[in-house]
Amino acid sequence: QDFRPLSHDEAWLRRKLKCSYLGLASLERSIARQRVRLAWLRGDDVAVSYLNIHASHRKQRTAITSLQVGAQTVTSHDAMAEAAVSHFSGVLGTAEAREFSIDQSILRQYTSPLDDLDEPFSEEEIWRAVQCLPSGKAPGPDGFTTEFLRASWDIIKQDIYDAFNKFYTANGRGFQKLNEALLTLLPKRADAAALSDYRPISLI
Structure with missing residues (x-):
C-alpha cells in the first residue's frame, strides 16, 4: 500500500x-x-x-502540583485553590443590569389551579422520579448509582421520604452541601501550566 x-x-x-x-x-x-x-x-x-x-x-x-499565575508559580494547595476560584469567577462574569423586563402575566394566562404544587411530596411521586433517572451513569459523591436506589428502594425509601419532607417544612439543616459542587480541572494540553490550559468540569 x-x-x-x-x-x-x-x-x-x-x-x-x-x-x-x-x-x-x-x-x-x-x-x-x-x-x-x-x-x-x-x-x-x-x-x-x-x-x-x-x-x-x-x-x-x-495531579496538579503547580500553577502559573501571572509571572509567578504557586505550589501550595490553598494558593492554587484561591487562584482557580479567582480565575474562573472572572471567566463566568457578572450579571449586568437589564434595561427592559418582560411582563410574564401578559404572555401566558394560567387557567388551571396550581394549588396541588404546594402539596407535600408523596412516596409515589418520589418513586416515579427515581424510576425516571437515567441508568448506567457514574455514581455521585455518595457513591450510589440509580440502579442501587431502585434495587434497595424498600429499605431506603423512608430516609428519602424524610429528606423530601425536610424540604417541604423548610428545615434546611445540613442542606448546605446541596449547593456545593466538586470542581475538576482537565488539562487541554500535555504541558498545561496556567489555569487557561485547563477545562473545568463540575459534579453538583
Whole structure:
C-alpha cells in the first residue's frame, strides 16, 4: 500500500486482517489483566507492586502540583485553590443590569389551579422520579448509582421520604452541601501550566 494502490481483493484482505489483529490484541490485553488480577488475589507481591506502580503513575498524571499565575508559580494547595476560584469567577462574569423586563402575566394566562404544587411530596411521586433517572451513569459523591436506589428502594425509601419532607417544612439543616459542587480541572494540553490550559468540569 505504501508503493501502489491496493486491488479490491487486497483491500478486502487487509480489512479482514486488521479486524482479526485488533480482536487478538484485545483478547491478549484481557488475558493479561486477568492474570494480574488472579496473581493479586493469590497475594503475589509482584502483582501488587505492578498495580501500585500503575495507580501512582495515573495519580501523578492527574495531579496538579503547580500553577502559573501571572509571572509567578504557586505550589501550595490553598494558593492554587484561591487562584482557580479567582480565575474562573472572572471567566463566568457578572450579571449586568437589564434595561427592559418582560411582563410574564401578559404572555401566558394560567387557567388551571396550581394549588396541588404546594402539596407535600408523596412516596409515589418520589418513586416515579427515581424510576425516571437515567441508568448506567457514574455514581455521585455518595457513591450510589440509580440502579442501587431502585434495587434497595424498600429499605431506603423512608430516609428519602424524610429528606423530601425536610424540604417541604423548610428545615434546611445540613442542606448546605446541596449547593456545593466538586470542581475538576482537565488539562487541554500535555504541558498545561496556567489555569487557561485547563477545562473545568463540575459534579453538583
